[in-house]
Amino acid sequence: MKTSEDAVSLSDVVKLYGNFVALKGISFRIPDGGKYALLGPNGAGKSTTLKLIAGLLKPDKGIVRVYGYDPANDLETKKIIGYLPEDATPYRNLSVRENLEYIAALRGIENAADRALEIMDALKLRDYERAKVAKLSRGNIQKLALALAIIHRPRLLLLDEPLNYLDIPTQEEVISMLSKIGNSMLVSTHIMAVAGRLTDNIIMISRGTLIWQGTFAKLKGMSSEGEPIEKVVARLMTDGQVV
Amino acid sequence: MVKWFKLLKFIIKTRISPGMLAILLIIIIYAIFTGIGMSSSGIKINTKVPQYYAVIYATFFLVFSSFSGGLAILKSDRDYLFLLPINKRQLIVTLFIAQIIILGSSIIAFLGFYLPFLGLNAWEAVTSFALFILFVTSLSTYVGDLPTGRKAIISAFLGAWGISPLLSFPYSPTAIFFGYPLSGIFILVPSTAVTMIFSNKKIANIGIEYFKTVNKGSSVGFKGNISFAGHKGIKALYYFNINYLTIAGRSGGIGYNVRYFSGRVKITKILLAISIVSAVYAFITIKYLSTNANLVSLLTSIFVVSFIYSFMQTSIANERPWLAFTSIDPGSFLIHLSISKAISSIIILLPLVISDAIIGLVVSRAGPSPISQVTLLIAMPSILIISNYVATRYSLIPQIREEGVLPGQMRIKQFFFAIPMYIIFAVIGISAFSFFGGLVSSGILCLIAVIMLTNKRIWRKAAYSMIDHGYV
Known part of the structure; x- marks a missing residue:
């Protein structure tokens, strides 16, 4: 296996917040084009994992690589990664359009204004282009945040609860759009239906440790007849069974 | 009464950390004991430097508290506290009293340091500080919610009025800190009464919805669009x-x-x-x-x-x-x-x-x-x-x-x-x-x-x- 061909690889990664150990030597890999869901109970370390991959945090121990690059040090990863945190808020002192143009310009995208228009059309944000972010509904803020995360057409998408606050028609539009993009993807979510629609594989962590990894089909195979998949996930998380 | 006290305690605790409260208390205790010590020992300070500082700080409080004031509301207040079955009037009055206590303690913490050097006797110190705290709190509650233009005009006026004792004008709310205790108290009494009436009127008429839409007055969109054309990275x-x-x-x-x-x-x-x-x-x-x-x-x-x-x-x-x-x-x-x-x-x-x-x-x-x-x-x-x-x-x-x-x-x-x-x-x-x-x-x-x-x-x-x- 060549690490550089993987979209993401984590090797024995430890992350501390003061004395609290958020990640306890976690390792996994996502191949190029792989669509993975990151599952785990509250406080499992999902957001920390995404931040480490996005280069927003540095591991205290271990190696994080994105297409062979160190996301905390190699600027190349800025072009590759698109990151959407949970409850993301764009710049509140800019309008919808200005947010998109500013980030596109900051990223050095050619024709930032055209790209902003294109993505506003794709996410049906044109009606709000001059609106202050502070005045948008939570659903429209989420759409704008999503637009900002993908404005540079990233190869790897890191999404934390991407469908939060979206109404059902918009959820369907976003799912369809994300499915068409064809990028590598790591989606953190608590909702199995969302994970099932956006991804094919599961990485399950609990208390900073990897506890299970496999395909959706494999997970479904673990359920007894008529048992919902959520129950299987809950059982795995509660048992804390380590792979 | 016990229930109300619990509510007050809760509101103060959610706005200020125990460490911060302890620091404020230490400064307040310092101010009181140094003041007592100095007045009992009869030591006289021959420099006006502490008085200059006290007037400047007091003016800061006047200007900034009115320009960026309003009742201090946490997101959790809006999401949880205001939805609890608590009498609305009692809740708002408690928020106001908590504000007096919190803002008052910070005024004493900042200005109390200079108190022993201001040459005030005990009753002048207590009366003037109490009135000044009430004046600033009620001002912040009332002026803080006015449109920006009006706030700016009032704040500019307060700034000029606040530093006027330094130019020998004794009829200012900050005059108490610059050797004019009587004229200072004389002007603080009616000023505080007026601002208290305005702020009480405002509080009495305020709807709980106010807290949910603090930005309702501002426009939905920006007038102009910032274009980043030609600016990369x-x-x-x-x-x-x-x-x-x-x-x-x-x-x-x-x-x-x-x-x-x-x-x-x-x-x-x-x-x-x-x-x-x-x-x-x-x-x-x-x-x-x-x-x-x-x-x-x-x-x-x-x-x-x-x-x-x-x-x-x-x-x-x-x-x-x-x-x-x-x-x-x-x-x-x-x-x-x-x-x-x-x-x-x-x-x-x-x-x-x-x-x-x-x-x-x-x-x-x-x-x-x-x-x-x-x-x-x-x-x-x-x-x-x-x-x-x-x-x-x-x-x-x-x-x-x-x-x-x-x-x-x-x-x-x-x-x-x-x-x-x-x-x-x-x-x-x-x-x-x-x-x-x-x-x-x-x-x-x-x-x-x-x-x-x-x-x-x-x-x-x-x-x-x-x-x-x-x-x-």
Whole structure:
């Protein structure tokens, strides 16, 4: 296996917040084009994992690589990664359009204004282009945040609860759009239906440790007849069974 | 009564951390015991310096509390507390009393230090402080919710009224701190009564919905659109941050009755306003205050520095690491953000420096005032860079995710946010006595800022620290 061909690889990664150990030597890999869901109970370390991959945090121990690059040090990863945190808020002192143009310009995208228009059309944000972010509904803020995360057409998408606050028609539009993009993807979510629609594989962590990894089909195979998949996930998380 | 006391205790505890409360109590106890000690020992202080400081601080409270005031509301208040089956009137009155206690303790903490040196007897001290606290709290409650234009006019009037005792005008709410206790109390009684009536009327008529829509008065969209055409990468950052001033965060600087907000103002608008104010300032100083020109220059510099520092340095609260740090190198982003702020401050302060130069040439024929040159043009931009690093590295300012509400408890480390302002005050003081001393101290700050800017590693650490401390 060549690490550089993987979209993401984590090797024995430890992350501390003061004395609290958020990640306890976690390792996994996502191949190029792989669509993975990151599952785990509250406080499992999902957001920390995404931040480490996005280069927003540095591991205290271990190696994080994105297409062979160190996301905390190699600027190349800025072009590759698109990151959407949970409850993301764009710049509140800019309008919808200005947010998109500013980030596109900051990223050095050619024709930032055209790209902003294109993505506003794709996410049906044109009606709000001059609106202050502070005045948008939570659903429209989420759409704008999503637009900002993908404005540079990233190869790897890191999404934390991407469908939060979206109404059902918009959820369907976003799912369809994300499915068409064809990028590598790591989606953190608590909702199995969302994970099932956006991804094919599961990485399950609990208390900073990897506890299970496999395909959706494999997970479904673990359920007894008529048992919902959520129950299987809950059982795995509660048992804390380590792979 | 027990239930009400519990509610009051809860409201205070949710707004101020135990550590911060302990620090305030220590300062209050210090002020009381030093005062008792000094009055019983009969020691007399022959300098007016503490009185000058007390008047300046008191004026800060008047100006900032009214300009950025309003009842302090947490997001959790809106989401949970206001939905509980608590009598609405009781809840609002409790919030107001909590505000009196919290704001009052900070007024005593800041001004209490000078209390033993003000020459007040016990009843004058108690009466004047109680009235001043009530006056500031009710002012902040009423004026804080007025439209910005009106707030600015009232705050400017309060600023001028506040420092007027320094120019021998005894009928001011701050006169109590400058050797005019009787006229000060005489003016505070009706002023407090009037502002209390206004604020009570407002509180009585206020709907609980008010708290849910604190921004309802402002427009939905921006009038103009900022175009980033032709500006790529770092250039876009400079273009935005030099042409527009982001004002965000805890703008009050002192006290806890502040609102968190974010907004932007075109730098040309600020420049125009400051040019007009500077021209008026030069005219008044030359025409009417020429004998006190140096003192006026000193006070103006202190005010301008504190105002600009409070507004500019809180803008970090509006940053979005998930967008900025994933677009360009986090260290580079913070370095260039700091430089752009320093450049903005020079642009904004230029009219005042020119006014001071004119005053210097006309009044004393000695040339431009050294206070202006060294503090406003060298020390101020330098301290903005240094404090930007400190604020990000130690996360002194919480991120604004929602406007109109406090993002959390006030903590001890937020006290440190004000320290760079005191360094500037010290440089202003040194400059007032010695041009060379001012130049050297400003030069040291400039050197520190330059050394910091050349070390990207420390800024990267600051960026990671922001994420570690909850910035998204």
